[in-house]
Amino acid sequence: MQERLKELQTEALERVNTAGDLKELNEIRVSYLGKKGPITEVLKGMGKLSAEERPKMGALANEVRDAIAAAIESKQKNLEEAAVAAKLAAETIDVTLPGRPVKSGNHHPLTRVVEEIEDLFIGMGYTVAEGPEVEKDYYNFEALNLPKDHPARDMQDSFYITEDILLRTQTSPVQARTMEKYEGKGPVKIICPGKVFRRDHDDATHSHQFMQIEGLVVDENIRMSDLKGTLEVFAKAMFGSDREIRLRPSFFPFTEPSVEVDVSCFKCGGKGCNICKKTGWIEILGAGMVHPNVLEMSGFDSKKYSGFAFGMGVERIAMLKYGIDDIRHFYTNDVRFLKQFSIHE
């Protein structure tokens, strides 16, 4: 009997081992462990055994049954895993095919530059001031120390609508308007971006419409060194932390003293290259101390208050920063141009 059980075990394990699929395995389970299976048969003959042998034989029979069941279970797991693996293998895809495009546009490069500058100055306590594109002669010129027959008006031929109304030639009228609103009380700290217009024929370096961004600070005890320090912060933020600036004397009717500001060439670092025309410096903006006439005209006491102002062409900054060679690109809106400005630097 004992031998018969051992035989059954060996035979069953052998069959489990060679079972090819779950169906065959199930047949093996039924045939060995079922109620009509050989082990049950063997156990029916237990009555003939002595009382000592009976429990031994019962234990052995259980052992055999468990061994077979365990073998079946293990085999079943193997077969199932293999089946899943086979199924997944059949589901393989080409992961190098392109994904479904997610639609995305981006800022125009001029907006990108404007927002970058706005954010830089907001961090230094400035607010963003805006004003109309169509402006009164008074705000565009007179309030900025440019009376009607001032020769400096030649510097920027204008688009007039009537004698007193024109397309603004600079964002400076926003400064005049803002100062007026403050009613002679500082501090004023603003940055003014916007579109401006001049009578120029459009070509690679001229555009009848372009963007400016200007800054203005008016408070007690504002010094020219504050202007220099502020512009240094700006130059480093926009063009790299190892940039330096230099101020060159210049003239604007609304500032005195007036300067033009150069930044050390970010291409060659000051050694001289074609970008900086071999000088090591690139002109980026105009600036100066607010002219006392401008302060007074906008209601500020020029004995008590002083201020600085600076202004730059946004296209120029963008052209320098990104190496763009033709100002017309900004207004043609060729998508091959626009989409290049999607990357976050």
Place this chain on the structure above:
Amino acid sequence: MYVSYKWLQDYVDLSGITANELAEKITRSGIEVEGVEKLTEGISGVVIGHVLEREQHPNADKLNKCLVDIGAEEPVQIICGAPNVDKGQKVAVATVGAVLPGNFKIKKAKLRGEASNGMICSLQELGFESKLVAKEYAEGIYVFPESVEVGKNALEELHRDDEVLELGLTPNRSDALSMLGVAYEVAAILGRDVNLPEGKASEAAEKAEDYISVVAEAAEDNPLYIAKVIKNVRVKPSPLWMQARLTAAGIRPHNNVVDITNYILIEYGQPLHAFDYDKLGSKEIVVRRAKDGEEIVTLDDAKRTLSSDHLVITNGTEPVALAGVMGGANSEVQADTTTVLLESAYFKGSTVRKASKDHGLRSEASARFEKGVDPNRVRAAAERAAVLLQQYAEGEVLAGSAEANTLKIEPAVVEVSIDKINQVLGLQLKSEEVVDIFTRLQFEAVAEQGQITVTVPTRRGDITIGEDLIEEVARLYGYDNLLSTLPVGSTTQGGLTQYQQSRRIVRNTLESAGLYQAITYSLTSEAKASQFALEVREPLPLAMPMSEERSVLRLSLVPQLLEVLKYNSARQNDSLAVYEIGSVFLSTGKDQLPEEKEHVAGAVTGLWVNHPWQGEKKPVDFYVLKGIVEALVDKLGINDRIEFRQTERDGLHPGRTAEVLIDGKACGYIGQVHPIVEKELDLKATYVFELSLESLLAETAPLVYEAIPRFPSITRDIALVADQEVSSGHLLSIIKEAGGSLLKEVSVFDLYEGERMEAGKKSLAFSLKYFDPEKTLTDEEVVKAHTKVLEALEEKAGAVLRG
């Protein structure tokens, strides 16, 4: 202003400083030097030659065969095409091996069978600008005076061994429109002296006043007029050095008399005019405003009609010059002139400016008068001219001058405190240092108890207030020596306004939806200005547009966005989505600022979904654009205040256009561009929207948290049959109204319009979600609400459940 480096040395010692070093110093302390040009750059091997023989080239009509002595052992044969070459001339010869501008190398050559060993040069070939070549040599080679020596360096004989600094002058620095002005500036920068020209003409016994009298009727426009008379002049070419200096300054040589007036113009910044005394036709000069309609033919042979805005020099009856701008042709100095009337005057800037502008005539003279000449140089310039006319035109200078003089010359006295200087610049200078800077500028400065009083010379009319003095100190002290600080004082809170923040959100939302930001021009053509306009008004025109294309201010952003699509479409980018945020301009009446309204507009064309390898390709349609607008109003938290209504608009598809309303008020539109317009622009189906940004951003609701539901909701789907004309929006609003408070969400999930429907009918299916935040809904409650919905639909829209 072009400044000859050699000429400048007449007034300031420049030893130890090259032209380039000088340029850098000038730039750093006040006047931008835009370039330094070496006049002999790229030229070598050009010598003086003597044309010994000239004969016609045997094989070419227009060529000459010349035998030229170039100071070598043997004369050389040179073939020359210039019409004016002739035997006996002294000429510039580029010898074999010479290099001319443009890296043009002279080699031995054969021209039509004849050997040519060099080239006889025109001035243009030696790097002169054509407009600066004297008229007689403009079409041929240059001929030297007899006196030059054969074999010498021709460029040196032409005084071309010089460098020219180009100054970019800002309008305030008209003082540097003269060599003397530049000399004062350079002397101050270098801390050196200025040497002024000296000498006085020996005068004849006859008096100028016996020949001419001067009356300035318009004394305000012309407070000083000095007339000198020079007799027996010999008109001929001026000396080569003078011609060279004028050429370097950008002025074309004419004859000695005219050249001398121009030389003084450049040297003193004082424009002079020489009249042919004998052609004046009278013995008086009367300066007055022109009569309206009066005429003058100016030196450029143009007839000009004058008005009472213009100042003229007359001979008592008719104009002989347009004051300060240009002389008259009738009294021009020519080869046969013997007596010269020399004018040196002070004309008011604005009067000259007006005449120059009205006649489109900007001359070297008018440019200087407009900006204001130094009143103290009017007389000195006249005297200096007399010296030169005596010296180089063999003239006889008559005693004295005839004058009209009401000019008061008062140098400006300007004060500034040392404290103010230091406060503005952020420095700690001492009074003595500041006084020293003014002394270098040759300003008289006195410091007393911290107050600095400066007497400003009349040549520096730009300095009128303390701040001007501060600038002089700053630029000569050096901006490099300023500290870098940041403003101290009260703290300010930086940031964007609510509107500015929301506008950034609008940009980001549209860009996330796939639209690229475009920026187009505010100016457009009259035809395009009001197309697609949200609010139609008469477009605002420019007084003097540069072109029709940019002549009026826009009323809509859409036309130019369509131009953008067209531009890209023509360059193989026919699927594209763009938007713009910009102002439109609504006229409010003459002499009033227009209303500027900020709009946001978008335009989408071509394929919206394009993922071909998975078979997904879908052109843009109305609902794509509507979805974008909905996403935008969702983001702004105003979706429940927005409504879309079927409408018709010019330029848009009559069946595919919706008006967008906020709180019941129109604020924009969405629609398909009319197929005719699409065809004109060569675009595929294109959809646009334009919305008033100000209306969208007017109010924003505060964000308040709403509890997440704790009880389940119950959904009921209904399929309705309704008339074709009944809009889903209408059904939706009926459902919402009838559903009461339990109905939380309604959405359309199916639309069927097809052959299986009765004619004129369609089927719309809605999904209704009922929910009670307080408890689990019972079936009865839902049935009750749902029945009301179905009844309302039938009653108000004739829509019934689909059987």
